[in-house]
Amino acid sequence: MKILHTSDWHLGQTLHFQSRDEEHSHFLDWLFEVIQKEQIDCLLHTGDVFDVGNPTNSSRELYFTFLSKLQRTNCKTTIIIAGNHDSPMMLQHSASLLANLQIFVITTAQKFQQPIEIKNSLGETCAICSPIPYLRDQDLMLYKQDENIDETKERLRNAIESYYIEAFHKAQQNNPKKVPIILTGHLVAHKGEMTESQSERPIHRQNFGELHTTNLPSEISYVALGHLHKPQQINGGVLTRYAGSPIPLSFQEVNYHHSITIVEIIDNSIQTTQVSIPRFRMLLRISIRNFDEFEQQLLTSLDVESTLSPTWIECECKDFIVTDSIKVELQTIAQNHNASILKFTHIFTEPNKQFADAIPTKDISSFTEMEMFVMTLEQSKTNVTEEDQKDLLTTFAEALGQFQEFNKEGK
Ligand SMILES: [Mn+2]
Structure with missing residues (x-):
């Protein structure tokens, strides 16, 4: 029995x-x-x-x-x-x-x-x-x-x-x-x-x-x-x-x-x-430090022969701010490989100086929330230790992600 x-x-x-x-x-x-x-x-x-x-x-x-x-x-x-x-x-x-x-x-x-x-x-x-x-x-x-x-x-x-x-x-x-x-x-x-x-x-x-x-x-x-x-x-x-x-x-x-x-x-x-139980869809976690790493990692992880449903990806951006326009570009790359990025997360292991430098001069209305936060942090750096800067960036990115998900849910 x-x-x-x-x-x-x-x-x-x-x-x-x-x-x-x-x-x-x-x-x-x-x-x-x-x-x-x-x-x-x-x-x-x-x-x-x-x-x-x-x-x-x-x-x-x-x-x-x-x-x-x-x-x-x-x-x-x-x-x-x-x-x-x-x-x-x-x-x-x-x-x-x-x-x-x-x-x-x-x-x-x-x-x-x-x-x-x-x-x-x-x-x-x-x-x-x-x-x-x-x-x-x-x-x-x-x-x-x-x-x-x-x-x-x-x-x-x-x-x-x-x-x-x-x-x-x-x-x-x-x-x-x-x-x-x-x-x-x-x-x-x-x-x-x-x-x-x-x-x-x-x-x-x-x-x-x-x-x-x-x-x-x-x-x-x-x-x-x-x-x-x-x-x-x-x-x-x-x-x-x-x-x-x-x-x-x-x-x-x-x-x-x-x-x-x-x-x-x-x-x-x-x-x-x-x-x-066989996998009916591949779930993939990718961690990148820059734009180019995404496709390289995707190609090494994906099974090109796979006939499964489109792969879902969680993309962790390490010391790298992914703006809305970069998100669109990464999403297009993913789609070309029968995949879709469901979530972006940020993690910061270094202080923010280099990110602030990397932000080009532009009209204030075109800055993302993340860029604004980085600039604010940069201005107050004399009061905030490097260690705290990393924590603040990671926490802000997390809070922002949750806020954006919440907003999406409301719609
Ligand atoms: Mn349960």
């Missing part, structure tokens, strides 16, 4: 205002093929189906189309839990309808929920699952006054842990054949590794509520987790895995393979295998 564990789809996500629907659609087609090829009996989704509580129509369509296609496969049981990005109410709307198709959507913590039996193609129960969604504040406890950080930490951790232990006991009571018990969760496990971008939003009061898997009953066969976007196994304690997100959700999430996990149960013993 095979269970496919996947997580953190974040359907409807946008990356610098670009829709990810195309990549998600390719992923779901790929996933469907894996389910057929591997003869998967059960699909287990550990949360963050959608990126936001009120997802776009196109992302809802991806979700329902995929679930309806599953009906044509051997995958007869689907278990989906809500993550911290999901709206429990939104997922709940279709939950009773989906339950008729053996698709169980668990949106809120229900302490006495009946565990779900997972059956093989012969209809024999091979595992049981006590599904636990992302535990929200109201499921755990409310803030107590006059409590210090350590006390809050302790209380949160105990509340989460006892929830898991209780869910295990519930499963054990409903397990006459003594088949493997599987728990789920959407949380931070102790020793879990966040991505560099920290695209996992802090939960449980700045991640205070870490689950220590070493404290869980050893009779639990598998803990299927979501929330951390990098696929990983948690060392120590019961067998615990994060399936990880299927696509990189930021430019920082490109340096590892994204995968799904196949959990195979043979004679009550469990074995997990990762299957790498």
Whole structure:
């Protein structure tokens, strides 16, 4: 009997205002093929189906189309839990309808929920699952006054842990054949590794509520987790895995393979295998010190044979001010190579003198915000140390970038 564990789809996500629907659609087609090829009996989704509580129509369509296609496969049981990005109410709307198709959507913590039996193609129960969604504040406890950080930490951790232990006991009571018990969760496990971008939003009061898997009953066969976007196994304690997100959700999430996990149960013993998900679009980070470096770097990084969707680039300009006209030129170069620059960032490692010198004399109205800032800084250089100048430039560039994104969003 095979269970496919996947997580953190974040359907409807946008990356610098670009829709990810195309990549998600390719992923779901790929996933469907894996389910057929591997003869998967059960699909287990550990949360963050959608990126936001009120997802776009196109992302809802991806979700329902995929679930309806599953009906044509051997995958007869689907278990989906809500993550911290999901709206429990939104997922709940279709939950009773989906339950008729053996698709169980668990949106809120229900302490006495009946565990779900997972059956093989012969209809024999091979595992049981006590599904636990992302535990929200109201499921755990409310803030107590006059409590210090350590006390809050302790209380949160105990509340989460006892929830898991209780869910295990519930499963054990409903397990006459003594088949493997599987728990789920959407949380931070102790020793879990966040991505560099920290695209996992802090939960449980700045991640205070870490689950220590070493404290869980050893009779639990598998803990299927979501929330951390990098696929990983948690060392120590019961067998615990994060399936990880299927696509990189930021430019920082490109340096590892994204995968799904196949959990195979043979004679009550469990074995997990990762299957790498192909890249459907290349995300590239380029760091340049001058204009010419851009095309050189692009050419070394791009796979000219690639038939993937256009590459998306994040371009870091190091000690080099990229004006609006340079942006247009760089964008044209990118487009000639089937790529598009989604974001420019600035980083300054040297004081600003050389940039100020480089700015040609021109009408004040034609200066960019960055150039104006550099000139202001130049005028006040006697009061500002070189070190502070670098920091100010980097901070200003960052603030300006955010302001420009915010403005774009408003439109
Ligand atoms: Mn997530």
